[in-house]
Every structure is written in C-alpha cells, then in structure tokens.
Amino acid sequence: MSRIARGRRRAVVVMTTLLVAALAAAGCGAPIGEGGRFGVVYMDAQGYYAGVRKGMQDEAAEMGRNVQLLELNAQGDASQESSFVDTVSSADVDALVLSPVSETASIPAIRLAHRSGVPVICYNTCIADEAARQYVEAFILGDPLEFGRLLGDAAxxxxxxxxxxxxxxxxxxxxxxxxxVQRRLGFEEALFAKVPDAEIVANQQGSTIDEAVDVAERILTAHPDLDAFFGQAGGATLGSIRAVQARNKVGQTVVFGGDMSTEAANALVDHRVLKGNVDISGVTVGRMAAETAQAVLAGNPPEEFILPAPVEIYTTPEDGATWLQEHPDGLP
Structure with missing residues (x-):
C-alpha cells in the first residue's frame, strides 16, 4: 500500500471514529443536534463549500433549530465519501446533504443511504439522473448552462x-x-454566436488551484498568443490568473471564470486579468439545503426535483468592490 493510500485510510479511520463518538454523544441526550443531525459531504476544500456550511448553519439558527452537522471533505475521493455515508446511514442521521464526487461511483453510497431510510439531498453536483430520481429527494442546482452562457456572453x-x-x-x-461539461457547452454556445471565429485551443483538467496553475502554464507554453482562459470553477479560475501573472502575460491574456472569493473579487477590482466571474453563492445554496432538508423531514418534500439556485455574473471593478463589502468574512 502506498504512503498516500495509507494516509487516506488513516484519515477515513480517524474521521469514522470521531463521527461515531459524536453520534454517541448526541444519542445520550446532549443538546447538540437536538434539532436534527445532518451528514454533509463537501466535494473539496474550495471556499464555496465553506459558504455552504455557513448557509446551512445560518438557516438552521434562524429556524430556531440546534442542528448538528457531521461533515466530510471528500477531497474528490469516492471511497472516503462511501465510508462516511455508510457510517452516518448506520447511525440514523436525519438527512444526508452532499455534493457527490462522481455521477457513477457515488451511486452505491447514495443508494445505501436511501435504503437505510435517510433522505438524500444533492447540491451543486449529483449522481446520474436516472439513479438520482430513484434515490434523491431534491437537487439544488445553479443552472450550469446559464453559468456558461453568462461567461460566454461576457467574453x-x-x-x-x-x-x-x-x-x-x-x-x-x-x-x-x-x-x-454543461458550463462549457453554455460558454461555447454564447461565445460562438457572437464571435464565430473564436477557437478553443486547449481544454485540460485543473480543479484545484495548484493543478490549475500547472495546467494553465503548460497551455501558455503551447499557445504563447493565447487571448483568454475560461476557468470552469474557483480553483481553475484562480490558478489561471496566477499563471498569467507568473508568465508575464498581464495585458495580453485575460481570464473569465467562476466562483467568487476574496482573491477573485480583488482580481476583479484590479481588472487587468480577470474580466468576468460567475457565481452561485455557497451561502445561498447552504440555506436552501437546510430549508429543503427540514421540509422533507416535516413530510413536505418539494414538488420539483431540481431546485434552482441563483446564478450571478460580476464584470466590473465596482462589482468586485461591492462583493468585498458584502462578504467581509470572505465566504461566497
């Protein structure tokens, strides 16, 4: 077994041990979680998910409920996600709220939760549609095609x-x-409608900031006359900005991206590299997830399966400055 694999296994064991202890304490009459216990899975450590966490806590507090969140940052690892879901399902949490790491690999874990009687609510991502309709109560989603179209128009x-x-x-x-994938399709549709001679010269994966910096620098090396990057999410956007700066391409190569953060807002204020950023507020999505979970538990599930989260675009230095004023904690 590799060092990385051993590290991940230890992390899952530690997480599971702490989770079981927390569940045991909640089951012994502790006030924490008296308003419900939710298993929550974040796909990775990007700031969007911190916003989701805050939104869930804020909504629960405003409803007068002392909700306990049993949380996992899955780090894009379906095996960690599966171990966590297995544990919380066995412990009878009231609901599972998650952004699954895979359309397919996450299906067995979500099916297990459903069959254990745990209501499942997806946000941001979900499993394949046919399985989702069977095992998931609701899917909170900012329209990815609209996300891409807004950026394509701006570009x-x-x-x-x-x-x-x-x-x-x-x-x-x-x-x-x-x-x-849907974000790219929306971006290309809007872009080519107005600039038909535009060319996508590279499309490479770089989800985290470090990965995205490396990928963007390689693209700049292969295409030194590149006019723009499209970063499909927060890590991709920030990594592209940093690569442009590191390769002294400021003034030549610009960035259009997604997911607001303090760094992205400051880049928008500067406006030399980042020209447009689309955001689906994590705080808003977290509030919607908490509200939906409580409605499901109360026997009032939503009539529609997909619950639309608002999609907003920021394109000016003033937009960036306003976002910073409205988000002093930096949570999107």
Whole structure:
C-alpha cells in the first residue's frame, strides 16, 4: 500500500471514529443536534463549500433549530465519501446533504443511504439522473448552462470591444463532474454566436488551484498568443490568473471564470486579468439545503426535483468592490 493510500485510510479511520463518538454523544441526550443531525459531504476544500456550511448553519439558527452537522471533505475521493455515508446511514442521521464526487461511483453510497431510510439531498453536483430520481429527494442546482452562457456572453463582448475577431481560448476544466461539461457547452454556445471565429485551443483538467496553475502554464507554453482562459470553477479560475501573472502575460491574456472569493473579487477590482466571474453563492445554496432538508423531514418534500439556485455574473471593478463589502468574512 502506498504512503498516500495509507494516509487516506488513516484519515477515513480517524474521521469514522470521531463521527461515531459524536453520534454517541448526541444519542445520550446532549443538546447538540437536538434539532436534527445532518451528514454533509463537501466535494473539496474550495471556499464555496465553506459558504455552504455557513448557509446551512445560518438557516438552521434562524429556524430556531440546534442542528448538528457531521461533515466530510471528500477531497474528490469516492471511497472516503462511501465510508462516511455508510457510517452516518448506520447511525440514523436525519438527512444526508452532499455534493457527490462522481455521477457513477457515488451511486452505491447514495443508494445505501436511501435504503437505510435517510433522505438524500444533492447540491451543486449529483449522481446520474436516472439513479438520482430513484434515490434523491431534491437537487439544488445553479443552472450550469446559464453559468456558461453568462461567461460566454461576457467574453464575446470583451473580444468585440477589443477588436479581436479570432481569439484563442484555453479552458481549465473540472469536467470530471457533469455540471462543468454543461458550463462549457453554455460558454461555447454564447461565445460562438457572437464571435464565430473564436477557437478553443486547449481544454485540460485543473480543479484545484495548484493543478490549475500547472495546467494553465503548460497551455501558455503551447499557445504563447493565447487571448483568454475560461476557468470552469474557483480553483481553475484562480490558478489561471496566477499563471498569467507568473508568465508575464498581464495585458495580453485575460481570464473569465467562476466562483467568487476574496482573491477573485480583488482580481476583479484590479481588472487587468480577470474580466468576468460567475457565481452561485455557497451561502445561498447552504440555506436552501437546510430549508429543503427540514421540509422533507416535516413530510413536505418539494414538488420539483431540481431546485434552482441563483446564478450571478460580476464584470466590473465596482462589482468586485461591492462583493468585498458584502462578504467581509470572505465566504461566497
């Protein structure tokens, strides 16, 4: 077994031990969780998921409920996700709220939760549609096609204003999940409608910031005249910005991306590299998840399976400054 595999196994064992202890304490009359216990899975450590956590806590507090969140950062690992879901399902949590790491590999864990009588609510990502309709109560989703279209429109308007008729664009993607594929399709649809000679010269995966920096730098090496990056999510966007700065391409290569954060907002205020950023607020999604979970537990499940989360675009330095004022804690 490799060192990385041993480390992941130890992490799962420690997580499971702590989780069982927390569940035991809650079951012994402790006030924590008296308003419900939710298993919550975050796909990775990006700031969006911290916003989801805060939104769930805020919504629960406003409903007067002392909800206990039993949490896992899955780090994109379906095996960690599965171990966690198995544990919370066996312990009869009231609901499972998660952003699954895989459309397919996450199905067995979610099926187990469903068969154990635990209501499942997806947000941001979910399992394949046919399975989701069987095992999931609701899916909170910011329309990924609209996400991409907003950025594609913004990019097209930028190229038109700059007189760039045949821009070269590199994509740093998160297309291991279907929503990111849909974001690209929306981006391309809007972009090519207005700038038909635009060309996607590269499309490579780089979900975390470190990965995205490496990927974006390789794309810049292969395509030194690159006009723009499309970062499909937060890590891809910030990594692309940093690569442009590191390779002294400021003033030549711009970035259009997704997921607001303090760093992204500051880059938008600067406006030399980041020209547009689309966001689906993690806090808003977290509030919706908590509200939906409570409604399901009360016997009032939503009538619609997909619950739309708002999608917003920020394109000016003023937009960035306003976001910073409205988010002093930096949580999106």
């Amino acid at each position: 097209a308007e930028y190229f038109i204003a700059e007189g760039i008729e045949a821009p070269q664009i590199g994509i740093v993607n998160c297309e291991q999940v279907e929503v990111c």
